[in-house]
Amino acid sequence: MVQYYLQLRDRGIATGWFRLDKADNDVDRFLAYLVEAFRAIDTAIPSALGRYDGAVANDTHGAMLDLAGHLAAFEGEFVLFLDDFEVIESPVVLGLVRQFIDVLPAGGRLVIGSRTVPDLGLGRLRAHGQLVEIETPQLRFSSAETAAFLRQQRGLALRDDDILRLQHRTEGWPAALWLVSLALRDRSDPHRFVETFDGSNASIADYLVEDVLARQAEPVRRFLLGTSVLQELSAPLCDHLLQRGDSHELLAQIERAHLFLVPQDSERHWYRYHALFSGFLRDQLRQSAPQEVHGLHQRAAQWWAGHGKPTRAIEHALQCGDGDYLMALLQAHANDLLWLGRTRTLARWHAAPAVAARLAQHPALMLIFGWALTLAHRYDESLKLLDTLQAGLAAGTLGEQDVPAVAISVQRAFILAMQDRVKESAELWHVCTPRVTPAQPFSYAMLGASYGFCLVAESRFAEARGFLEQARRRVQEIGDSFIAPMALCLEGAIDFAQGHLRNATSGFRAALAGGGAALLPQAANNTVAAAFLAEALYEANALDEAERLLNIYLPLLKDAAAPDQLITSFAVLARIACARGHQSRADELLDEMEVVGHRHGLPRMVATARLERSRVALLRGEVVAAQNQLASGCDERTWQPLGGLVTHANDTEAPAIAQFRLRIRTGRAEATLAPLKQALKEADALQRHRRALKLSILLAEALCATGQTAAGLRRLRDAVQFAAGEGFVRSFVDEGPMLMRWVGELQDSLAEAHGGDAGLAGFVARLLAAGGVSPQRPAGQPPASTAPTSAGVLSERELQVLRLLTGGHRNRAIAERLFVSETTVKAHLRSINVKLGTESRTHAIAVARQRGLLD
Template sequence: MRDRVVAQLDAAVRAPLTLVTAPAGWGKTAALVAWARTARLGDGNEAPVVRWVTSHSAHGADVPGQLLGALSTQPDDELDKTGEWYEDDLLKAVDALDRPHIVVVDDVREISDPEALTELESLVRHGMGQLHLVLSCRRDPALPLYRWRVNGSLTEMRTNDLSLTITETAQLLAAHDVVLPGSTLYALHSITEGWPAGVRLAAMAMRGHPEPERVLDDGGAFSTAVGDFLTGEVIDSLPADTRQLLLDTAVAPRLNAGLVEAITGRDDGARVLAELKGSNAFLSRNAGPGGWYRFHPLFARTLHAELLRRNPERVPELHRRAAAWHATYGIPAEALRHALLAEDWHGAVEVLDRHWPDIVGGVRYDRPHEAAPHAPGVEEAADPHLVLAFAAERLRVGDLDGARDFLRRSDRDGGSPMLAGFAAAEAWLAGDARRTLAALPDLHPNTDEVRALALLDEGEARLRLGELAAAGAPLHGALVLAQRAGMAQAQVRAASQLAVLESTRGRLRAAARLGRQALVTADRFGITDATDLGWVRMALASVYGEWDRIAEADRLLDEGLDLAAGDPDLLVAIATVRARLRHGAGRLAAALEVLHAARRELGGAPLAPAVERALALTEAELRISGGDLGAARRLVATGGDPDVFPGWAACVDASAALVEGKAAAAASTAAQFATPSTDSALTWTVHAAILTSLAGRALGDRNRVLRGLETALDIAEEESFRRPFLVGGHPVRDLLANFAPLLPVYHPLAAELAAGSSPLAGGSRGGGDGNLVEPLTERELTVLRYLQGTMSNLEIASTLYVSVNTVKTHVKNIYRKLHAGRRREAVERARELRLL
């Protein structure tokens, strides 16, 4: 069982009452069983008595009686022969306890009997520290939970706590002898959202399958198994009217009160959604102001399949109602999708003609759970705008070949702004930013909507090309126009790309503000699965990493991965941010493995110039920390377009020069970017200023030290930078401690950072190798650093551009010099000697 969940339970059960609440298949019982084997209270030295009760009662009225049986010291046949329990019995049993007891009541379906509820309330109030009650439920019991949350009597574990992480998903698959490539693993985690039962069913279907990546979409054993489980455990257990409501709303992957009422004809949509969420019917509410809910992806797929099986005649009308509602409330892409699924060709063309800039401008890999709309017949296909409507739908879900096919069929309206907009969108989907720019002259900006789309396409293309200075103005202009024109999807896309731009430029506060704006706007319009939101999370993770808020950054990267399937640029961008986080934590081998995994996943696929350059420069930073300066310089010289991120490249070159003891060269290289300017990226201004300060100290140039340090601290305090100082290790802390007090303005940040401990050793051996009879060579130290991770000798050889036999020789020498017989022993010995 996962150590993470067991640790959470250990912390949770210190309260009088713990609720473990999640839908079917979320591993509640498995988690409790694993935890109960090692349960501890207090400081971990006190082993309580753990009693287990399984409740299958329809009403839960017997729960207090079962608790009494679990706590009583008498045999069961000596309890009240009537089988009844009385008001004071449980409290007396608790008073008689001579040591702490934890009673786990598993599978509590419902507790509605007033007397049972009163008795449980008394237990929570008067447990006297001796009784800790754990209830495992599919929905919250009718107890005063709000009151206990306030006074600290209640702790809770819910779906998010029990959901598998991506790493845990991979571990569960491996236990079934299934190993997936990263892209398929991310897709599986995205569609299961960490639901343990879903991952297990996928593992069973994938085991031995010749193409396991096809299992998720082939409608075979996996889909059948999931459908059978969810139908039997959830759908068929619901009241008939609730079940019908769920089936009717299955046409929409996202719901709010108004949409529910439009589809079903009811007038209590808000109440219904709140009750369904409270009952844990695989429905979750999005955070934010929009009032949107969404089904779990696998539950949505199952519901839709059941709708088609039970009520196929209702489906077109349900889609028509959904299309009308979305058209009225400003979400044209959804209106178009529903019109096509209803085969309402006239309605689809009308929506496209009125809103095509927002529909095309919002093209991002959405994840609708339904099959593609059926293509029009020969007669309908004579309308080029209807064919374009189908092209828009294919673009929206990332189907490049399907989009191109429909665009070829529609090429009888050449030269129109609409067709130019589609051409730019198709070029973007193909990853060709320069072709996107080439299509823009034909996108005549005769309205705010068209101008917003043109600016958005230009700004994003320039951002992907690494032309940061040229990307800002069009993206800002697009956001303003999109807001003025009420273009929901264009607003989300513009704010998302601006967040990416500002995080890349080191404008951290602006990036955080724009990222939050994108997420709030997306929630207001029910846009939850767009790839742009993956880019937002990547940008915010980068910001949090610079702020040294690592746990939040990691969480955002995991969320971004769920939206990255099919977008290699986003997958690699996430990998570069994660590698820099690992590097900042002193985990060099783990950071390199993140980048190598990303390269393997690419399989040679082309990247946007900015992403390709960021990947090369990130690896170059890591190679310097590993002592491989030659590889770092090769990456700077040949890794991507050298005109992209010149400040970053200069910092890498200056860092390498400092390691070589060439302080004058380092100072000269870094000085070009050590002064803030309108077009500069503040991240690299801070790094360059720190490097010039370090070089100045090596040169004995006190003025250079103070100038560089003052520039770095001024920017850092304005934008809350932390990482550039932390990764600098002891040399930077020494600068802060000895020179910051000499600056004309006091910087509180300097004192804070100087007092903190660096997660990195700065590449120093720390003098520990003096304990070795035969010191390690520089190349052996480099290999030793890689031995901390899980890279094979072959992978290390590939990384260092040497033969595998050379690596084996180095490893053999390391073992001999460290008196170690295997990798782990060598790493432990090296850490004892402060070599790592």
């Protein structure tokens, strides 16, 4: 890999290198350093390393979106190397890498070095011809390569039979040959060493490294062993660790001797040991000087703490054997880390034996770890901590000064909301609210966000805005926090529910971008803004941007999102797939939605997937299937616990709305009119104007279906008038051809009304185009007898494929331009031929030009 890297750099190709370690399973850390690796390729990419602890940026997940945008716009070739990839086990990080592979532009390549086969969907890449695999046998040196390496590169004067013997005994393993070369250096009789050398790949490394280490001068040996406790080395850190003053010279000497020391920056301020060497050194230290290990870790912790890096300090303190010092560090810094959203790190520390053995003596820390576990979706563990604290208060062993009882209740209310027990959460929040004060900053801020969510579900929008404003002010007083984007998202959700789509979209964009310079969120939880923003973009028919957002963020959303954001993310992606004509992909997404719902114990997520299946089946004319899915999706055991609350994900796709739709499309529209009007009246009274829009659309269709065409078109016109001001599109289009027929009828009536509203007519044309119907029909022509033109039949994506075809692009180039697979491009081509009645791509281009589709 290094050879290839150097060759690329010599050819002037932009390159970046990211050597991974186990800590990179933390998604925030991984993203931050991935962005830094890409900055070596494109310096215009903003840094993802932040001020606090030198680790994670103000907005790593926003940085990910910026990175995807920079990659898409990057001109020319680039190659990113990911080394030691076998250490990555996190499904979230693996999912992110899969998504980055999917969005790589034509000139981008990813080179992954791994000792195991990574779980990156290699079969799919292999099938699409997007994968080059170099397996272990191909990495072994041949006899000629072994000879060239040992004689020319390592300068060893070896006989031919010695080289053949080494080739046979190492099986051409490059790392072993490198170690052999180190062992042979400065030996007066290399032939004798070769004759006595034996061993398999499993034992060669330890044998040779031990030999290399034993031949070092004692000061170098002690330096190597002592510094092995460090993940990264600098001269000042090593001086403090070993209580010496010559570490700079020793580091330079070790690097010159090629003793597996890898510089981490061009100035050579920071180094790390090669993984092959560091593990061996730590084992040797434990065997030869076990009494020194704790002291080394403690001095390392003190150095990092003194340099403002508490995370690194605590990592060493966990291994220093001084529990009091460890807990003092946690008490000093855990609360700040919680505010910054470092929940995964805190949750990992909670599991450490050194913490578990002493945590009961630190109730304030128990509460902090409870929040960390809660935000990491480890609710059972956090509830155990809360139960312990509650028992201490009840028994009198803890007092309010140790941990306020309301702080425990706040955390319980939040857990209930995350478990989708919204009604119970709201009831507990009502009890907590009068008792929470700004003197309890984290509880107060979470009150604003989570209680705000419950108030939105209760349609108490003004109160929710008030609490969200309180949360914002508290966050601004404290500084960086992950809570700010959460509050922005909920404000946007209120706007969305009240029909203010443009304001909602702006708010979601601000949340995803980090909430503005005054808020600077650290964090993970602005990821949920991607789900909100994608839903708003989808509603405005910005399908490409919505799909891109969700494709990038879905792995993170599965790990971090609340139930409603998970539901909307899957539902929007499934609807986009349907709009593209990819029904099998839509089915896969709904299948996964149900699996995730079952896995996380979210029956509403499963039920919503079935409501969506019912809607799609109805559009296909599969009435029995629609009825069956609807019956399953409307199970009272799922919806009754909500107690009439309106959750965000089910504002416009709820059991009642799905039942209205089914009755209208199965000849029972007359019986639907009264309950529809009542539901519309209730939605208006609650100021849920987005829901009212959906109900108005269905009411218009029901009126037209019962022969009350004039009343139906008036109702439809009112709905379109409202939608035009905010850009609601998919609320109409997703109701399918029957509704589009009446939108076409409305277009005719507008055309016949000379001097009518040109803006409204333009929006109607936009709706028809989005629905795949030609917006240009002669006035008065009955919609039922109108055959759509080819431009209407072809989807937006199919027209994009056609235009690229005319430019001479082959399937692979088209796939790369559109960020889809070649299989998807072929499916589009088949669909184009069917719709245009053509037999080849050349014929399709000719017909498209004849019909003016490419003008």
